[in-house]
């Protein structure tokens with residue numbers, strides 16, 4: 001009898017293994033993608049650390065899940081009612097060691113998950129004393145102003161990029177450097193959200209009065225253009241309150257900041273973000289207009305698809 005049971009269990013295990021293998025293969029994902037378990041790709045080391053927490057949590061959940069499913073199927077297969085079964089199966093309540101185990105084990109799981117969540121959160125919120133670049137972000141209905149308080153133009157003004165009705169602002173930042181963002185709002189509550197940072201923080205007016213931490217840091221690990229949104233419903237044109245992060249290698253960023261601080265001979269004014277990027281002429285990375293904010297193109301007042309330059 002036990003031999004038959006053993007053979008049946010083996011067959012069941014083989015089928016279960018085959019089904020899960022086919023399931024994984026059928027998704028057509030690479031191993032890196034499988035281990036991401038749907039977590040969006042991040043471009044910051046903070047986002048990557050959050051991904052590791054997610055991968056660990058999902059693996060822990062899958063282990064618990066597989067164990068529970070196995071126990072359910074085992075009971076269904078081997079402890080179902082048979083012709084000669086007694087009316088009542090064997091009763092096992094008031095089993096103290098089992099009940100203590102079932103209380104302590106979930107507590108241990110929660111404590112471990114909590115520990116790793118706190119460690120990851122501390123890493124994401126960590127601030128070093130001397131960040132490489134500082135940027136002040138001011139959100140207003142319905143636009144963004146980005147300034148670099150440590151870089152001044154020839155006439156002594158802080159270098160500043162702002163969006164207007166016609167322009168989606170570009171927040172140009174370096175890769176591989178610690179960037180410190182100080183966010184504040186000029187009116188209502190907004191939210192600074194760059195999906196590829198895997199990070200969002202509400203932007204409050206008068207942060208010092210609102211007891212919020214309006215300073216955070218991160219490090220971007222690759223060049224590229226990444227869309228940024230306001231993620232807090234802030235009024236009529238909230239949906240159009242976009243910006244774009246343009247991450248440039250440190251040497252390109254230095255060139256950009258030098259240009260921003262100097263005077264454009266053509267206009268006799270300091271280079272604007274678009275003019276500096278055009279002057280740098282470094283291909284797609286130096287496009288003077290936002291490239292990621294579809295369907296909101298740089299022409300904010302455009303109403304028809306052709307005015308918006310839509311090609312997709």
Ligand SMILES: [Cu+2]
Nearest residue numbers: 190230234241
């Ligand atoms: Cu907003």
